[in-house]
Amino acid sequence: MASSSNEQPPYFAPILNSEASAAEKHHSYEPDLELNHVQSSHLVNDIVRCFAWDSLKVEVKDRATKKPLSILSDSKGIIHGGEMLAIMGPSGSGKTTLLNAIAHRTAAAGATTTGDILANGKKISWQNLRQLSSYVEQEDALIGSLTVRETMQFAAGLALSSSTSKAERMRRVDDLIANFGLQEQKHTIVGTPIKKGLSGGQKKRLSVASRLVTDPKILFLDEPTSGLDSTLSFEVINYIKDIAKRHNLIVIASIHQPSSSTFKLFDKVALLSKGRSCYFGLLSDAHGYFSSIGYEMPPETNAAEFYLDLINTDLAKEGDEIFARVQDITQKWADSPLSHRLESEIEKSISAAKTSAHIPDLSKIKSNKPKVWAIPLVLLQRSWIKAYRDIVAYWMRIIMYLGLAILMGTVFLRLSTTQEDIQPYINAIFFGSAFMSFMAVAYVPAFLEDLHTYSKERANGLVGPFAFSVSNFLIGLPFLFIITLLFSIPAYFLINFRQSGTAFIMFVLWLFLDLVAAEALVVLVSVIFPVFVVALALAAFLNGLWMCVDGFLVPMNVLNPFWKYVFHYIDYQAYVFQGMMVNEFKSRTYDCAQTSPGQYHCMYPSDLNVEGKIRGTAILDNFQIGRAEKTWVGIIIGIIAGYRVLAYLVLRLRH
């Protein structure tokens, strides 16, 4: 029989009208007067009453011994709406492991996680938890060249349903900016290596604010104060606390050595040592609990420091009494009445979920995401702003290509149609196409930065591999076209390639395809090996390989069959080289050297040799280059598509 609302167990009572908050009964929380108390109705959590985990274990294969190793054992905890939990422990104690495990993320590389994760007393699937929660990583995923408002707008664009009106979107964005005290920095950029923007604390506040735009009911924060001094740490946690209280949010943060004032902002604490629980419960009960088991905190001591010192085995040596102490603390915790009370609280929430009709069924919550096509559009817009503002990533590359054009144009300056200049023309074609392709390695850092942002957005369920791949490909096209034109205009005329409008357009086309293919290769390599030095080295190596087998350095009739059949035919540079060669030589003639009147010495055999000329096509024949421009264009497009699809598949398969 369903119970009526006044029969609800106390731990499920709505906490919105704050008197009911368990935490507030124990803490007199006085928010900072300077905080901006903007109540945002969309943020209010009126569905997740409690969040719990039980018998949670994480096991990995030990790096050294290759045997199973437990890095989190039998963890349990419960937290209610409006409460803030600190997961605390010395370095390597398993804080991030626990946070990831309860957030339904991969707890550690190659880890196996077992146990229950419960919301409103029922097991919650990872899909449901993604809809209801947000995770703020330790490392910010902010884009340096965007302003605070733009960052928030794009976060809203990626998260909010397409049916949310523009006005509503802006209202939410502005509310959050105000809530986190960032109004004055609204139009300030986050900050790039060459242009300073927000302070560390402001960046962290923006990171959290941008994750709140999805209206999560549960917020996971991995070391939100790392890299901040104690004043900024307090400020950040104070903002989060204020928002959590007013909107009844559940906040779970791993935290390393908080100052006394920051620590006091939390309602509950989970203490871990070597993956084992030392305490879980209200902060205000911790003092009494540790006294009761024989660890009295001296007066005037920073409580966080005291607890951490008790369980810190970092500097301990084999046989030190600290190991016995930690063993004693974890054993006493497992046997303690508080731990048993925690167990029964979790059990009660499970049985209440079975009997009460008033507890929202979270599995029925509908996701309110933007339409599939809307995400690539938002990403395109964001990449565009980033592209034109990010001097290092984009403008430097443009300047570099322009410099290369001037270099080539002046080295191969105004070649003539005498036979001595035929080889320099061929060299210029090879060097231009190969070097332009090679310089695509300069895209590695910018791409890895985008990949980093994408990984975080994907982990939060915002951007999928398809949207990322499509937008990355599309945003590259205009940029690559601009580079191609900037290079071609000076280089083509300075070198004196075939002077015809069509020839120039074809030159641009070949070079453009070359760059699109080179960029696709960089993307594929960087997706497989997302480490700067590795991606850079491999992309450079592959470019070297394509240069060697493209038919210029070693003519096709000389190139050995292995390189020819394994690599030459999948070498986009080979098709670009052939296309540019045909473009230059198919309808031009060159002058032989006159040895005596009517006698000529011609470097290439041709039907025009008797007239002292070389037909351009004879040069093509000499290189065994046919006339299949359309097929070559098709093959290059196929190679580009192949690289892009492979990169997409790698992204899809990688979690």
Ligand SMILES: Nc1ncnc2c1ncn2[C@@H]1O[C@H](COP(=O)(O)OP(=O)(O)OP(=O)(O)O)[C@@H](O)[C@H]1O
């Ligand atoms: N494959 C593995 N082999 C051996 N130990 C592992 C493996 N994977 C994780 N660990 C260990 O598990 C422990 C928990 O790591 P975790 O990152 O959760 O700790 P943490 O408390 O968040 O540390 P920090 O404060 O330094 O970030 C660490 O001691 C880590 O070395």
